[in-house]
Amino acid sequence: MYVCLCKAVTERDVRRAIDEGLASMRELRRELGVCSCCGKCGPAARAMLAEAVPGDRPGAVGRAVPGEPAAAV
Incomplete structure (x- = not known):
């Protein structure tokens, strides 16, 4: 199934x-x-990341990546 139709x-x-x-x-x-592009794929992609990547791993959804600026919430 397509997650992102734009790309x-x-x-x-x-x-x-x-x-x-x-x-x-x-x-x-x-x-x-x-x-x-349009951003409609964001929730599906985030859900796939959350399912696959433990929350305490650097770079995980909602976690800071060393050397990269923090994203605005």
């Missing part, structure tokens, strides 16, 4: 990227283009 990114693409070590929305946006 033609599928669930499989997102899962593969997470399996390869991507652990934040910033990384998914940089590598796959997720959430870089």
